[in-house]
Amino acid sequence: MELFQIFITIMDATFRVATPLILASMAGMFSERSGVVDIGLEGKMLGAAFAAATIASLSGSAWVGLGAGILTSVALSMLHAYACVTHKGNQVVSGMAINIMVAGLTPTLAFAWFRMGGQTPALKGDERFHSLTLPFADAVRDIPVIGYTYAELISGHNIIVYIAAASVPICAWILFRTRFGLRVRAVGENPHAVDTAGISVNVLRYQALAVTGVLCGIAGSYLSTAHGAAFIRDMTAGKGYLALAALIFGKWKPLPTLFACLLFAFTDAVQVRMQGVDLPIVGVIPGQFIQALPYILTVLLLAGFVGKANPPKAIGQPYIKEK
Amino acid sequence: MSEKAVRFGTPAKVPAWVNLALIPLVNLLAAFVLSGIVIVIVGDNPFKALEVLIYGAFGYADAIGYTLYYTTNFIFTGLAVAIAFHCGLFNIGAEGQALMSGLGVALCALYLDFLPFWMVIPIAIFAAAFFGAVWAAVPGYLQAKRGSHIVITTIMFNFIAASIITYLLVEVLIAPGGQSPETREFAEITWLLFFHDFLPIPETPLNISFIFALFLSGGFYYFVWHTRWGYEIRVVGQNATAAKYAGISSARNIILAMFISGALAGFVGVNEILGVHHRLILDFTGGFGFVGIAVALMGRNHPVGIFLAALLFGALYQGGSELAFEMKSINREMVIVIQGLIILFSGALEHMFRPRIESFFKRQKSVQAAEA
Numbered sequence: 001m002e003l004f005q006i007f008i009t010i011m012d013a014t015f016r017v018a019t020p021l022i023l024a025s026m027a028g029m030f031s032e033r034s035g036v037v038d039i040g041l042e043g044k045m046l047g048a049a050f051a052a053a054t055i056a057s058l059s060g061s062a063w064v065g066l067g068a069g070i071l072t073s074v075a076l077s078m079l080h081a082y083a084c085v086t087h088k089g090n091q092v093v094s095g096m097a098i099n100i101m102v103a104g105l106t107p108t109l110a111f112a113w114f115r116m117g118g119q120t121p122a123l124k125g126d127e128r129f130h131s132l133t134l135p136f137a138d139a140v141r142d143i144p145v146i147g148y149t150y151a152e153l154i155s156g157h158n159i160i161v162y163i164a165a166a167s168v169p170i171c172a173w174i175l176f177r178t179r180f181g182l183r184v185r186a187v188g189e190n191p192h193a194v195d196t197a198g199i200s201v202n203v204l205r206y207q208a209l210a211v212t213g214v215l216c217g218i219a220g221s222y223l224s225t226a227h228g229a230a231f232i233r234d235m236t237a238g239k240g241y242l243a244l245a246a247l248i249f250g251k252w253k254p255l256p257t258l259f260a261c262l263l264f265a266f267t268d269a270v271q272v273r274m275q276g277v278d279l280p281i282v283g284v285i286p287g288q289f290i291q292a293l294p295y296i297l298t299v300l301l302l303a304g305f306v307g308k309a310n311p312p313k314a315i316g317q318p319y320i321k322e323k
Numbered sequence: 324m325s326e327k328a329v330r331f332g333t334p335a336k337v338p339a340w341v342n343l344a345l346i347p348l349v350n351l352l353a354a355f356v357l358s359g360i361v362i363v364i365v366g367d368n369p370f371k372a373l374e375v376l377i378y379g380a381f382g383y384a385d386a387i388g389y390t391l392y393y394t395t396n397f398i399f400t401g402l403a404v405a406i407a408f409h410c411g412l413f414n415i416g417a418e419g420q421a422l423m424s425g426l427g428v429a430l431c432a433l434y435l436d437f438l439p440f441w442m443v444i445p446i447a448i449f450a451a452a453f454f455g456a457v458w459a460a461v462p463g464y465l466q467a468k469r470g471s472h473i474v475i476t477t478i479m480f481n482f483i484a485a486s487i488i489t490y491l492l493v494e495v496l497i498a499p500g501g502q503s504p505e506t507r508e509f510a511e512i513t514w515l516l517f518f519h520d521f522l523p524i525p526e527t528p529l530n531i532s533f534i535f536a537l538f539l540s541g542g543f544y545y546f547v548w549h550t551r552w553g554y555e556i557r558v559v560g561q562n563a564t565a566a567k568y569a570g571i572s573s574a575r576n577i578i579l580a581m582f583i584s585g586a587l588a589g590f591v592g593v594n595e596i597l598g599v600h601h602r603l604i605l606d607f608t609g610g611f612g613f614v615g616i617a618v619a620l621m622g623r624n625h626p627v628g629i630f631l632a633a634l635l636f637g638a639l640y641q642g643g644s645e646l647a648f649e650m651k652s653i654n655r656e657m658v659i660v661i662q663g664l665i666i667l668f669s670g671a672l673e674h675m676f677r678p679r680i681e682s683f684f685k686r687q688k689s690v691q692a693a694e695a
Contacts, residue, residue, distance in 0.1 A: 039415075039478070083671035092413050092474050094671030096616060101663025105361065107656040112365030118654065233656075241478055248475060286494065292486035295479040302471030311472070 004145070008152050010269045015157060016227060018265035019164040020045065020219040024243035025250070025257050026171045027215035032252060033175065034208035035188035035314040040080055040095035041216055042240025043102035048073040048220025050106040053120040053231035054113070056127045062225050065127070069225075070217030076102065077213030078206070085205045088318035099240075107233040120224070120231040129158040129226035160222040167215065172254035184208045188312035191319040201319045245298040252312060264294040337684040343628070347621055347669060349676050354664035361660055367652045379645020380638035386645070388518065388527025394637030395529075395594050398536040400615025401633050402543050403587035405624040409547055410580035411560035416462060416477025417588040418612030419484035420455040424592030426488060427454030429496065429506055429603035436510035443513050448593050455589020456582045458484060463581025467574035473581075492605060505604045515598040532594035539587065540626035556580050588612060617662055620670040636662070
């Protein structure tokens with residue numbers, strides 16, 4: 001039972017860490033599947049985290065904050081679309097520009113508005129999302145294994161964790177079972193064919209990037225109003241890139257991407273618990289190694305040493321309509 | 324046709340000064356106007372900010388020293404990103420390559436300091452270039468031979484490099500009895516000469532790395548435009564298919580370009596670690612690798628342009644500190660906003676103003692032709 005409880009605690013932490021990764025990698029999936037590289041996930045999350053914390057603090061409502069986070073992220077996503085789709089700019093440069101700009105803009109505005117050294121005020125009460133207790137969680141807690149798992153692992157998260165969990169089947173359904181999803185996938189593989197069918201490549205990519213913005217906005221808001229209780233400078237700390245790695249590791253497919261996010265989050269949760277623990281045979285594993293593991297795995301996958309990742313065919317190329 | 328419209332530095336049918344000076348200036352102006360709006364939003368006067376910025380960067384001897392010291396880093400990373408651009412590659416990993424070069428420098432300076440200075444310093448510089456080069460050549464190899472996308476691999480390599488350096492500094496190379504993750508101070512014989520050691524100027528971090536930077540810029544020009552290797556790299560970058568028909572190996576040139584790119588980025592380690600800090604510390608790269616992208620884009624991948632762009636960013640970095648000190652509503656991050664906007668306008672939105680400016684000049688030309 002002791003070991004089982006540790007496992008549940010680690011899985012609980014895994015879900016909390018995985019939430020922004022799942023949302024951001026689902027966000028990236030729409031963008032990349034439509035043929036637009038998005039290394040700007042990081043900046044969009046950071047911008048959303050700042051907007052959500054600021055507006056939640058001013059309005060007193062976490063939900064209004066979430067709305068502001070989503071709006072900010074969508075606006076940044078539209079900037080990306082304007083540069084990459086309308087003006088055929090380089091997609092990597094655009095993503096990079098957004099990341100750097102937001103990394104500078106958020107602490108600048110926070111400093112000017114709140115005078116707290118680049119942070120926003122701590123959120124209290126309704127200004128942030130709190131843990132929810134699912135129905136019957138307390139009643140079934142004493143049932144061994146199943147009841148305990150339900151009460152400790154499934155119940156007791158904030159609403160955004162559940163939104164993230166729901167986002168995976170919803171995104172999968174949109175991408176693979178709707179007309180919009182089919183078109184998004186087609187435009188990422190062969191935009192000429194889509195254009196020939198009389199559908200606007202540009203409009204589709206704008207739409208896909210709007211979805212990216214919404215999901216990234218939820219991910220960023222989670223960091224500052226649910227997981228944390230204020231905006232702190234650089235609080236995304238590479239999570240956008242990690243989500244991108246998960247997306248690639250999941251070969252741009254919803255379910256494998258979910259597992260990649262959970263794997264990366266699990267290694268993180270284990271690393272926190274295993275700090276300095278002397279394991280049999282291998283000894284103490286350096287925390288830095290475990291932190292670097294997702295990136296190493298992604299490089300190995302991309303190099304074709306573990307499986308093979310096939311990106312969308314038209315990714316990274318601006319579409320220029322034939323005259 | 325679609326190829327042509329999206330490639331960096333497409334040859335334009337307009338006067339050279341429009342392409343090389345006017346368009347970058349218009350983009351720069353747009354970035355500064357937006358930055359000014361941000362300054363108005365945070366409640367300060369943008370014109371006063373500009374004045375403070377310029378005075379802080381060039382107004383007195385210390386300031387110029389610091390500006391040129393930052394410029395040195397940006398020349399190195401700008402050249403690094405540019406050589407990769409010439410081969411059609413996007414090296415977003417200059418940051419990680421610079422970080423690894425610091426390790427190369429530190430290992431030499433820590434363990435070879437029994438050698439005379441004229442041996443240990445060149446060895447350390449070579450090690451810096453080599454460590455950076457290898458850290459870039461691996462993603463280059465993976466791109467060339469295994470088809471993994473260089474942008475993603477170099478991003479991943481940045482994180483891996485950061486983990487390696489953190490691990491080594493925390494667990495292995497940490498100064499005996501030290502608390503913070505840094506090595507012991509190097510022996511004084513390994514230090515590079517500061518400018519204030521031989522010139523009557525105030526003490527600044529400006530050291531002879533700046534002269535290396537100028538020297539390398541000249542070498543870069545000669546290599547890219549006047550050697551067979553540079554030619555081959557450019558051919559691969561412009562048209563890989565044509566290169567193949569001409570018997571030029573894409574794979575070989577991709578790896579070579581990345582190797583050189585990493586070596587150039589590695590000189591940041593020389594300037595920072597051997598020149599200024601004299602010990603390996605965490606995060607000494609300070610985003611210089613990412614700014615290198617902006618420098619290369621603004622400088623049109625040419626050493627002269629890169630020098631000017633590096634000077635601009637050096638001035639922004641140094642003037643930015645002054646800005647945070649002098650103005651009550653502005654902090655250091657304002658400079659990062661300006662950087663981001665410059666990358667946005669001169670990189671991502673480079674096609675926004677260009678067609679309008681070009682068609683204006685083309686029209687002028689046809690009017691002249693009609694009159695004549």
